[in-house]
Amino acid sequence: MAFDIYDFTTLTSSIHQSLSESLPPLAVEMIEWTLVGLSMLIFVALFGLILVYLERKVCALFQQRLGPMRVGKWGLLQTIADFVKLLMKELITxxxxxxxxxxxxxxxxxxxxxxxxxxxxxxxxxxxxxxxxxxxxxxxxxxxxxxxxxxxxxxxxxxxxxxxxxxxxxxxxxxxxxxxxxxxxxxxxxxxxxxxxxxxxxxxxxxxxxxxxxxxxxxxxxxxxxxxxxxxxxxxxxxxxxxxxxxxxxxxxxxxxxxxxxxxxxxxxxxxxxxxxxxxxxxxxxxxxxxxxxxxxxxxxxxxxxxxxxxxxxxxxxxxxxxxxxxxxxxxxxxxxxxxxxxxxxxxxxxxxxxxxxxxxx
Amino acid sequence: MKALIQYISTILQGLLTLVKGMAVTGHYFFRPKLITTQQYPENRQTLKMFDRFRGEVIMPHDENNHHKCTGCGICEMNCPNGSIEIITKMIETPEGKKKKVIDKHIYHLGMCTLCNLCVKACPTGAIVMGQKFEHAVWDRTQLTKVLNQPGSELMKDVKE
Amino acid sequence: MSNNLQDKIETQEYIVNMGPQHPSTHGVLRLMVNLEGEIVKNVDPVVGYIHSGIEKMTESLAYPQIIHLTDRMDYLSAHMNNEAVALCIENALQVEVSDRVKVIRTLMAELQRLASHQLWWCVMGMDMGALTTFFYGLRDREMILDIFEETCGARLTLNYSTPGGVMFDLHPNFQKRVKEFTKYFRKVLPEYNQLLTGNVIFKERTVGLGPLSKEDAIAYGVTGPTGRASGFACDVRKHNPYSAYDRVQFNEILRTDGDTFGRYQARIDEMYESLNIIDQLIDNIPEGDYQAKMKGVIKLPEGEFYQRVETARGELGVYILSDGKKNPYRVKFRSPVFSNLWVLNHLIKGQKIADLVAVMSTLDLVIPDIDR
Structure with missing residues (x-):
């Protein structure tokens, strides 16, 4: 699989080709959709966590504070801990x-x-x-x-x-x-x-x-x-x-x-x-x-x-x-x-x- | 035309005040040295309270387990919320005289407002304000303390 | 939409309970707000959620013990509350305190006023949605609290004034620290203005909002910076000087606009005046006793005694009715926030919810002072 950090078209087309060789076109499309959806999901979740962490650090710096410092080095795991907490909370209607x-x-x-x-x-x-x-x-x-x-x-x-x-x-x-x-x-x-x-x-x-x-x-x-x-x-x-x-x-x-x-x-x-x-x-x-x-x-x-x-x-x-x-x-x-x-x-x-x-x- | 110039100048002036405000926060953003946060439990070793800090009432004892409390009860009278109870007992001195001395100086930290009136009123300086401020306990009965240590006696040179 | 159609659509006023637990009521004040959409039709403050019975408790306490309870009324101007009771007792007993005590009390009161106004400033910013101001204000307040802690032993509930003097003499570091602080704070105050006062959004939101006329201010008994912004000359320090206020030069901040921005600006200007007063006094603190000789058990002569002081929020009156015993027969505090609160409905009618928060901020409410 060719991988070029400057141009991702080679990567995507090589995935497409290797899939097409063994599978019917419909299955290829389904698998590609799933792949794209999964990578989007992972991206959104990860980027959301990073952004929340960044926001807390940035606002802390504006306000002459340190921000989260306790969970992990410099509080890096803070948002993950928060996310776990949110997952475990009761859903109230x-x-x-x-x-x-x-x-x-x-x-x-x-x-x-x-x-x-x-x-x-x-x-x-x-x-x-x-x-x-x-x-x-x-x-x-x-x-x-x-x-x-x-x-x-x-x-x-x-x-x-x-x-x-x-x-x-x-x-x-x-x-x-x-x-x-x-x-x-x-x-x-x-x-x-x-x-x-x-x-x-x-x-x-x-x-x-x-x-x-x-x-x-x-x-x-x-x-x-x-x-x-x-x-x-x-x-x-x-x-x-x-x-x-x-x-x-x-x-x-x-x-x-x-x-x-x-x-x-x-x-x-x-x-x-x-x-x-x-x-x-x-x-x-x-x-x-x-x-x-x-x-x-x-x-x-x-x-x-x-x-x-x-x-x-x-x-x-x-x-x-x-x-x-x-x-x-x-x-x-x-x-x-x-x-x-x-x-x-x-x-x-x-x-x-x-x-x-x-x-x-x- | 005049209205148009005014319109544009309001926009520009408004934007200018916003940029000025951002300059203040930006100034602090790029100077992390100015951060004022103290990381409390981590800095316990270096944390020093001011010498007059009122954390709790304590009764200092010297190396021979002697204190200065005569059991006069003035602190009990001066306490606005009944945090101090003085229990005295009668003992016989070596000369054969009967004498009233302190048995238990009971201090309810949970009720104390740390107003310093008892310390100020104490005629012999037996009680002072301590520096400890980490008073959280699991059970409030632990907040009731006996200030004089068991077996302690009155210092020799304290006048009653 | 024609007027006819508008009449046909049925609208309804609804009531929202702001508080007792609400981020912008700064405590446990409950406001019953009649709303029509976003527009506030009527505000009905419900007080008493944090009633602590201080006035009643004083009846069973000796006079020196009363003072420590007043810390807990308006906790942001604790020293002024202490001072008011101490002055009242001294007046009743006709005790003359030394010049040193007078100057110390004045210095402490002005520092307390600064600390209170700093907290007000940062909370005002927070109520308006600018969260960063909150930390800048607290950062500077911390320096004053450190000065307090070094000299008085406490940061908030000082209990520093006693009948006939003060609890401790000044700490040796006091002068140095206060000078450091005034130098620093004169540099920071323009930053406050740059960040919030000059901001176009802030001005748009406050200028002309909730104007209070001089007549209304007098009628409602609104005192302090809130009243002075409307032109009501009510500064007790100026018109009825106590402690060392007769020997310092300062301006009574009087404004004519009386709107939310006027009240805001009045407090900012007062910070400058407080700094001036401190600068005048800090270098010439006279020598003398810090505590006059008092009897072991203080008994006030029979009669009524009244003393008023200017706290950070307005005029605090202490009324003591004594029957000659060691406890007062009745104590009544005329607290500034209680009087200032009731003008809220007058100011806010017809404005929006966001304005309610802004106006409430400039009244500078401290709830335990309402529910003494």
Whole structure:
């Protein structure tokens, strides 16, 4: 089996070939699906654990603390211990809750994140689904998650949960617009909706550099709206610990709570990955026009490290927001969207179109 | 036009204040030396309380098992919540006189608010505040302590 | 949607019990909140969940013993509570304490005020959702608590003032540590402003929220920084000086806006004033006894005695009715938080739930002070 850390297409095609030699096409496809599903599952679980650990360490550093230190060296096993604890906890269903919807909600939230993660290109050839409308698919899928949150809030038979869910609904529906419009801005620049196409187009330079002013504006808006989409601070109205205790997941315990928790972090990853793909060149290394030596050194670093490095950088930015800013109020969140982000965004699309038409980009 | 400039300047100014706030947290993020956390059970060896720290009431004894408590009961009177009980007994001195001495100085740590009034009131300085603060026990009866050690006697030079 | 249709949709107010266990009530206060959607229609505070009977207990205690109970009322301004009772007893007995005691008490009170305002600041940030402020505030408060621990032996329940003086003399390190602290804290306070005060989100959320007029402040008996932000000149330290406040120069922070941001800013400004007072006193602590000669058993003459002091939250009044015995006949505390709490409903009507938390934060509630 050929293995090349710079190009995973050889790996995937060799698996496909070796399977096809002995099995009928249907079985091959089934096995491949299972393999992809399993690797996604393992990735999400592992990455979720790592992200939770990182968040605790990062926030501890912002707050001049040490963070978890007891379980394992530097507390490395802390999240695993937490996960085991969550697995063992009793699953509580409140009295007079809508049992079916109450149990369904966490699954909707987690399934949606899995669906969205399928379209993320981790490295060359390491992408489960490569639609020609990939960007549109991710944007459409990620807005489904709010249904799970609304169901959770409604079915819990708890007023705090209901308020949290309603806030979340209003917020995500509004910010979906901003995310969509920034995506459109970048699609105009790229000329394609296919994610692999977008990444390939950035081989000579990342879009945030090539698209200069409108791309940077779009990037900032995407970061703000993306933070809002993931329901993280300063937009964590749906949870709003100091107001609603825990918002929509007040009544959830054990593994069902863990699903919400995990979904939040996977959503964080998806938003960061989308930002990476659209603005920071996906898994493409950093290239500067004619510095050949520099470009070769950058090429030496495998694409998968480039991708995760950029994703981690954006995740770090979003964590930085969360641990610095106070929370917005529900009407201010809508004001920010409809009075500031939306007009700026529309103007930005116009600017981008002009730049693309006139060819004023690099 | 004026409104437009104002609109843009509000956005930029708002963003500036946000960046300023992030600069503060970022400053601390990149200076892990400033971390103030003390890792408590690990630093037991080096942890030193201030000398006036009020952890519990103790009665110091010298090497001959002598203490300074005369059993006068002033601490018992001064205690606001009845944490101290003094039990005295009559003994006969070698000269043949009858004398009241302390039998048991009972101290209920569970009721004590560590207000320092007993220590302040003690005329002979027999009780002082101890530095120990790890008082957690499994059974609250263990919080009732007898401060004078068994077989201990009054120091010679203590005036009653 | 036409108005007609809106009328046809049936809406209902609902009640949410915030507390007695809720992250932002800072203790066991219960608020019965009438809500219409997100909008608060009415707030009904229910108090008494942590009633500790301090006033009643004092009737069976001797005067020096009363003081240690007052630590547990408003535990964030423990020293001021101690001082109030001690001053009241001294006034009744007409004991003159030495200048040293006066200055020590003033210094301790200002340090306590700083510590209390730091905690308030960081909790305010936390209520608004900025969790990092919480740790910065506690970090700085720790330095003051260390100063307290070194001199008084305790960090929170100081029990430092006694009738006629203070429990211990100042620790030899006291001056050095306080100077270190003031130098450090003057450097950190601008950081507080940079992180929270100037933040556009914070300003949007607080400016103009829950305004309290001067008339209402007086009518409700709102004192402390909360009242002064509305322009009610109620600083006991200025208008009725006790201890060493008559020998220091400081400004009474008076503001006219009276909204949530005004109350916030009033406290931030008060921190600067406290630092000024400490700077004026720390280098000239007079020599003298730290404890005046008192009788073994203190008996107050028959009559009524009242003393008020300015705690970190407002005006604390101590009323002692004595019948000449060694225990008081009746003690009543006019606690600042109890009076400040009831203005909440007035401030919050028609605002949102998130605002309720913000307004409650600027009232700076300490629940045991309500349920004495």
């Amino acid at each position: 409140p009295n007079r809750a809508d049992k079916f919807l109450y149990n369904l909600a966490p699954f909707i939230v987690i399934i949606v994140t899995f669906m969205a993660i399928a379209a993320i290109p981790f490295a060359k050839g390491l992408q489960a689904l490569d639609f020609d409308i990939g960007v549109f698919y991710v944007s459409a899928i990620s807005s489904l998650g709010v249904i799970g949150i609304l169901l959770a809030g409604w079915a819990s038979n708890n007023k705090y949960s209901l308020i949290g869910a309603m806030r979340s609904g209003a917020q995500i529906i509004s910010y979906e617009l901003s995310v969509g419009l920034t995506l459109i801005t970048m699609i105009i620049f790229a000329g394609t909706m296919q994610i692999s196409g977008i990444v390939d187009a950035q081989a000579s330079g990342w879009f945030i550099f090539r698209g200069h002013i409108p791309a940077i504006i779009a990037f900032i808006i995407f970061l703000i709206a993306g933070t809002a989409e993931t329901n993280r601070g300063p937009f964590d109205l749906a949870e709003a610990e100091s107001e609603l205790t825990a918002g929509f997941h007040t009544e959830y315990s054990g593994i069902k709570f863990a699903f919400f928790f995990l979904a939040e972090y996977v959503n964080l990853f998806i938003v960061s990955a989308m930002a990476t793909v659209l603005f920071l060149g996906g898994w493409q290394p950093l290239h500067f026009g004619s510095f050949e030596g520099f470009n070769q050194v950058m090429d030496f670093i495998p694409p998968i490290f480039w991708f995760f490095g950029k994703v981690m950088f954006i995740i770090y930015m979003i964590m930085w927001f969360k641990w610095t800013f106070p929370r917005l109020r529900v009407d201010q969140i809508l004001t920010l969207e409809w009075k500031y982000l939306l007009p700026v965004n529309l103007f930005n699309i116009l600017l981008m179109t002009l730049i693309v038409l006139m060819g004023w980009h690099f």
